[in-house]
Amino acid sequence: MASSIITISSMLFTLVMALETLAPQAEAARAFFVFGDSLVDNGNNNYLATTARADSPPYGIDFPTHRPTGRFSNGLNIPDYISQEIGSDFLLPYLSPELTGQKLLVGANFASAGIGILNDTGIQFVNIIRMFQQYEYFEEYQRRVAALIGPKRTQQLVNGALVLITVGGNDFVNNYYLVPYSVRSRQYSLPDYVKFLISEYKKLLMRLYELGARRVLVTGTGPLGCVPAELATRSRDGECSAELQRAASLFNPQLTQMLGQLNSQYGSDVFIAANTGKMSSDFITNPAAFGFITSKVACCGQGPYNGVGLCTPASNLCPNRDVYAFWDPFHPSERANGFIVQEILRGTTEYMNPMNLSTILALDSRT
Numbered sequence: 001m002a003s004s005i006i007t008i009s010s011m012l013f014t015l016v017m018a019l020e021t022l023a024p025q026a027e028a029a030r031a032f033f034v035f036g037d038s039l040v041d042n043g044n045n046n047y048l049a050t051t052a053r054a055d056s057p058p059y060g061i062d063f064p065t066h067r068p069t070g071r072f073s074n075g076l077n078i079p080d081y082i083s084q085e086i087g088s089d090f091l092l093p094y095l096s097p098e099l100t101g102q103k104l105l106v107g108a109n110f111a112s113a114g115i116g117i118l119n120d121t122g123i124q125f126v127n128i129i130r131m132f133q134q135y136e137y138f139e140e141y142q143r144r145v146a147a148l149i150g151p152k153r154t155q156q157l158v159n160g161a162l163v164l165i166t167v168g169g170n171d172f173v174n175n176y177y178l179v180p181y182s183v184r185s186r187q188y189s190l191p192d193y194v195k196f197l198i199s200e201y202k203k204l205l206m207r208l209y210e211l212g213a214r215r216v217l218v219t220g221t222g223p224l225g226c227v228p229a230e231l232a233t234r235s236r237d238g239e240c241s242a243e244l245q246r247a248a249s250l251f252n253p254q255l256t257q258m259l260g261q262l263n264s265q266y267g268s269d270v271f272i273a274a275n276t277g278k279m280s281s282d283f284i285t286n287p288a289a290f291g292f293i294t295s296k297v298a299c300c301g302q303g304p305y306n307g308v309g310l311c312t313p314a315s316n317l318c319p320n321r322d323v324y325a326f327w328d329p330f331h332p333s334e335r336a337n338g339f340i341v342q343e344i345l346r347g348t349t350e351y352m353n354p355m356n357l358s359t360i361l362a363l364d365s366r367t
């Protein structure tokens with residue numbers, strides 16, 4: 001009796017294995033990779049000796065676990081909402097020891113808070129994963145996956161993946177404008193600095209293409225001058241800092257233009273510009289339309305606009321995070337992140353150029 005049960009269960013096992021082999025590859029959600037800074041970091045910095053981390057309460061207070069994860073949000077961040085849309089598990093940070101075996105096939109998040117396009121951005125955070133090193137980890141990732149499923153399927157997985165890259169804001173706030181008379185601001189006028197950043201960013205994106213990326217969402221910088229931190233330190237009367245707004249308004253259109261050049265060079269819409277600056281401006285200029293009571297005061301922080309210093313266990317904490325556009329002095333709340341991803345998904349060409357994510361998903365599922 002016992003032996004026949006074993007036989008039946010082993011037959012079932014064989015059958016399940018056979019069915020799994022037959023199941024079309026397309027059944028699995030496409031892989032997803034994330035590169036960039038704190039707007040998209042989901043915990044890599046927890047594994048590093050740096051001050052740029054979000055590993056203590058109240059970070060994560062609205063996350064499913066209600067605990068800090070390293071995300072700079074009260075709950076979900078932009079990559080999490082995108083994972084949900086593509087029907088995938090939340091990405092693990094690349095440095096997580098849990099990222100092994102089959103979990104590697106979901107993708108990985110290489111982002112690191114504090115980094116910029118330039119290596120000299122965020123030097124005060126010491127130990128962070130700069131862009132070139134995020135790419136080195138991506139190469140290492142591909143070798144690890146190749147050991148698992150072979151080089152050919154690894155290349156298919158990477159070519160078929162969705163990629164998100166969010167970088168550039170720190171090149172202003174944690175470099176050019178970090179201190180008065182910074183090295184970069186003595187070296188470049190703002191318009192020339194922006195041109196320099198765009199040319200360095202272009203090299204980074206070309207390298208990403210070489211590494212196999214074929215669908216890349218590239219966000220511009222947010223409204224840098226309007227975040228609570230800048231209202232607290234640079235603004236006289238609660239108006240957005242004109243200088244930082246000027247930086248964003250120079251950077252974003254040149255980024256979109258550069259992506260267009262790359263796409264014609266590659267003969268394909270590899271790079272998609274996500275105008276997160278405009279998406280954020282919408283809720284900053286008209287918070288009530290989005291159900292926010294304020295877009296000036298951060299939920300967690302201290303001082304004017306709760307914009308001074310970091311969000312820590314000792315900070316002021318708003319009772320209802322959903323009615324604040326900003327969670328901490330620099331980062332949108334979970335709810336604001338959700339609005340941004342809705343625009344990434346369904347926005348018109350004013351927000352998503354040349355097309356939105358729902359169009360991409362529909363197109364790519366046919367090929």
Ligand SMILES: *[C@@H]1O[C@H](CO)[C@@H](O)[C@H](O)[C@H]1NC(C)=O
Nearest residue numbers: 117118119120130132133200
């Ligand atoms: C950044 O630093 C790395 C390692 O030192 C170097 O290989 C890379 O060329 C640097 N990038 C730029 C843009 O200077």
Ligand SMILES: *[C@@H]1O[C@H](CO)[C@@H](O)[C@H](O)[C@H]1NC(C)=O
Nearest residue numbers: 346347348349355356358359
């Ligand atoms: C964006 O997505 C929506 C809904 O999926 C679609 O109807 C619309 O045409 C798209 N817009 C653009 C400009 O691609």
